[in-house]
Amino acid sequence: MLRALLTATALGLMLPALAGAQESISIALLPTDTPNPDHIDIGQQLNKAMVDAIAEVPDFVASDAITSTYAEVEALAGCVSPDPACLSQVAAMSAAPPDRMAWARLERKEGAWFLHIRMLDFGDQRFVVDREWTMPGGAERVEELVTLAGGAIRGNAPEAPPTARLIVDSDPPGADISLDGRMLGTTPVTQQVTRGRHLIELSLPGRRTVRKEIDVGVGEVRELIKLPIKPKVVPPSAAPVADAPDWPFWAGVGSGALAGVGAIVTAVAYTRVSGLIGDADALNQRYGPGGLSPEDSRVYDAEMADIESSYGSMQTLYVAGLVTTAVAGGAAVYFLAFHEDDAPTLVPTVTPDGAGATLTISF
Numbered sequence: 001m002l003r004a005l006l007t008a009t010a011l012g013l014m015l016p017a018l019a020g021a022q023e024s025i026s027i028a029l030l031p032t033d034t035p036n037p038d039h040i041d042i043g044q045q046l047n048k049a050m051v052d053a054i055a056e057v058p059d060f061v062a063s064d065a066i067t068s069t070y071a072e073v074e075a076l077a078g079c080v081s082p083d084p085a086c087l088s089q090v091a092a093m094s095a096a097p098p099d100r101m102a103w104a105r106l107e108r109k110e111g112a113w114f115l116h117i118r119m120l121d122f123g124d125q126r127f128v129v130d131r132e133w134t135m136p137g138g139a140e141r142v143e144e145l146v147t148l149a150g151g152a153i154r155g156n157a158p159e160a161p162p163t164a165r166l167i168v169d170s171d172p173p174g175a176d177i178s179l180d181g182r183m184l185g186t187t188p189v190t191q192q193v194t195r196g197r198h199l200i201e202l203s204l205p206g207r208r209t210v211r212k213e214i215d216v217g218v219g220e221v222r223e224l225i226k227l228p229i230k231p232k233v234v235p236p237s238a239a240p241v242a243d244a245p246d247w248p249f250w251a252g253v254g255s256g257a258l259a260g261v262g263a264i265v266t267a268v269a270y271t272r273v274s275g276l277i278g279d280a281d282a283l284n285q286r287y288g289p290g291g292l293s294p295e296d297s298r299v300y301d302a303e304m305a306d307i308e309s310s311y312g313s314m315q316t317l318y319v320a321g322l323v324t325t326a327v328a329g330g331a332a333v334y335f336l337a338f339h340e341d342d343a344p345t346l347v348p349t350v351t352p353d354g355a356g357a358t359l360t361i362s363f
Contacts (some may be wrong), residue, residue, distance in 0.1 A: 026063035027054055027119070028094075030103035033070040039108055042142055046104050046115075046149040053153035054102075060153075063098035066090070070103045080118075082125045091122055099123060104149055111184060112136040112163065112192035115145055117152040129153070133160040136192050161194045165220040168200060170227055175204040206230055252335030255328045262324030269318035276311040280304065 029050055032043035054060045066073065070080070076093060079086035080103075091097035102119040112134050119129035131152050135141045151157030168177060169188035177184050178201045184191060187202065195216050200223070203209040207227035214223060287300050 023059060024061045025059050025100060026061050026065070026098040027100045027102055028063045028066040028098040029054065030066070030068065030070045030073060030101065033103065033105040034107070036106075036108045039106060042145065043104070043106050045142070045146050046106060049146045049150035050102065050104065050117075050153050053150040057154055065094040065096055065098045066101060068093065070105065073101075080120065082120065082127060084125060087120075087122055087125060090120075097122060100128065102129065102153065104152075106145070110165070110190050110192045111138075113141055113145055115148060117149060117157075119153070129155070131157060134163045134192055135160055136163060136194060162218075163192050163194050164216045164218060166191050166193045166198075166214075166216055167220065167222045168202075169222075169224050170202050170204070171224060172204070172207075172227065175202040175207070175227060177202050200225075202227060248335045252332045255331035255335060259325050259328035259332055262321045262326075262328055264321075266318055266321030266325055269314050269321055272314040273311060273318055276307050276314060280307050280311075283307065 029047065032046045032050075034040050034043040051062065054062050068076070073090060073093070074080050077086060077089040080090070090101065100119050100121050102117070104118075105116045107114040115133045115135070117129060117131050118127055120126075121128045129152055131148075133145075133148055135144065148157050148160075166179075167188065167190045170177075173187050175187045177187050177189055179191060179193065180198055193216055195218070197213055197215050199211065199213050201209065201211045202225055204227050206229065208230050210225055210227055212223075212225060214221070283300065283303055287296055
């Protein structure tokens with residue numbers, strides 16, 4: 001009687017353990033599918049988090065019945081879904097198929113992470129886990145992705161904030177753009193962002209920087225932002241040099257050259273006029289005061305007439321050279337040094353004075 005009682009007690013203690021062993025769920029974990037080759041290492045981190053999660057759940061046990069990758073399973077079975085025909089094809093890949101098969105798919109696009117985790121139950125013919133997250137951001141979000149992968153297997157992964165698709169272009173395009181202080185590249189750009197208010201900033205050489213706060217709601221949001229031309233600000237001291245066209249410079253050079261020629265002509269004419277005055281004085285001294293013979297008078301008149309004729313011509317040439325020098329020299333100064341919209345106007349005035357002339361220039 002006592003032996004029977006002990007035997008019954010032992011069986012009673014063993015039954016829960018046997019029931020627990022029968023209730024263990026075997027899960028085959030496929031390597032994370034990463035269409036972007038640059039993120040294979042992140043996929044490995046996700047896989048490790050899912051393996052650790054399977055080990056942590058009392059009812060779960062890891063299975064290596066199916067060791068193929070997600071892409072291989074999909075290629076061989078032609079599907080990965082709860083459809084009975086598909087399930088039988090997947091199960092046929094193993095002599096002893098697991099109770100469930102789990103995998104993750106990670107993709108990077110439009111400035112965000114797209115994570116999709118599924119767990120397919122062969123017996124119930126359904127997805128017992130089918131979770132998707134869109135997480136805008138970069139490397140700073142990897143730790144959150146790993147946490148989500150483990151939480152999805154354990155059944156306690158939180159929901160990600162809702163997101164929307166933001167498309168921003170500028171007029172003209174090619175502007176540098178930042179979103180909430182994070183550089184995105186150049187317009188046009190397409191980004192996944194969390195819903196709510198965001199600050200975008202666009203800058204382009206020669207255009208004004210534009211900052212705009214936008215409210216992103218459900219679906220897709222498009223923004224076309226015009227960038228006004230930036231007014232050109234030139235320091236006053238640099239304005240004539242920066243804005244003056246080439247022709248004033250060359251006009252100044254030409255006027256300077258003409259002034260040089262005028263100065264040479266003036267000097268030659270002045271020398272010649274002085275010489276003629278000296279010739280006239282010498283002629284008067286040679287014939288001296290007093291009466292002249294008819295022959296001497298004729299010679300004197302002829303020579304004096306020649307001197308006076310040459311004197312008149314040289315005086316005219318002298319005045320012309322002086323005026324040319326003054327006007328051309330003033331023009332050269334005007335074009336090379338004072339060429340502005342409000343530059344002074346040069347007004348030369350020539351007044352004959354004895355053997356020469358007086359030049360007056362008014363500004």
